[in-house]
Amino acid sequence: MPKFTQPDTTLLDAINPLEAEFLVSEIFHSIQGEGLRAGERCVFIRLHGCSLRCSWCDTPYALDKRTGGVSMTGREIMDQIKSYDCTFIEFTGGEPLEQIAVHGLMKHCCELGYTVAIETGGHMDISHIDPRVIRIMDVKCPDSKMSSLNHLPNLRKLKQLDEVKFVLASRTDYEWAKHIIEEYDLSNVCGAVLMSCVFDALSFKSLAEWILEDSLNVRMQLQMHKFIWDPAMRGV
Template structure:
């Protein structure tokens, strides 16, 4: 499995925001979002066996593991060798994905956060995957401007999304018009800034 980094921090976003978390960041991505803040993980990485990753997990004994990238589902076959062991141990696992690769086969072992790409990203997600989001999963729209909010609003109107929905502002964006849009349209979302960036931690 190609690994960019493994580290412990507070989860900065999503439904487990603020909780201590072991992050397993996989290398490689099939997108190149304009505002990507982990571009270093788009390529490269170090080959690490599933056994070695599990050994580190057992040593650190995290309650929560976040598997992210890059796009982790590009290495889905390797993940499916890792996830059952974490699940059997009772570790809570979140997987962050860009919504371009089907994820139903990992859902028995983890909750999924599907990051739906908005226009400012320059990329697109497969919106049909929203139908496979469960109540324990979530959907995130990274929004940078009104156009992104309008796009997310249209997607929400078109799909019955079962999981919690987050609006996360592009880092450095003007928050006020984004919040105004949510309030004016009474959107059923949670506005969430990236806690790790506010705190200045990884």
């Protein structure tokens, strides 16, 4: 089982996010494929490195901090963001919260008037994220093999601006997710409870039928970008 520690956030205010160095996997302009903003143009900043190893991870190239990724300052990242003429940006990964200076960079983007979202794996404390940022948080289900690493206090910190996501590989995952949604009242607490299928593991039809049978107040999603482009294609 992977090991990680929550980063020390006591020095967050002392970090200049424009001078800070980030390990970046890729930055690209695409169509948001998931969540309440699916279909909108978005600039994605994929930070490199993640301590988890989800069995179905679709960005394995962005996990290992010892290989891959390029070093960029926050200022260089901002220059690239500005070149796309797009007001919606999302920090993703890997796990963006494992690079602590991302907090300051997201705050800086909010102050410039961008709509900012972060997609996080759910194992890192989300409480230091700027309140203007849309938090799209995974809750890892049993088949990911990482569910014991969910940072459960996060589930009590979610609010209407936020979206929570369950990626399901099986009926077991679905039943587990249903239990968590009920226990934490997520359908009322969050702006959206998202359910999606592990591509090629669980059929969309099965998930749709289960949701209808249970009258579950969730939003099923298909990861639009995987239908527009080849599912394995990077940078889209």
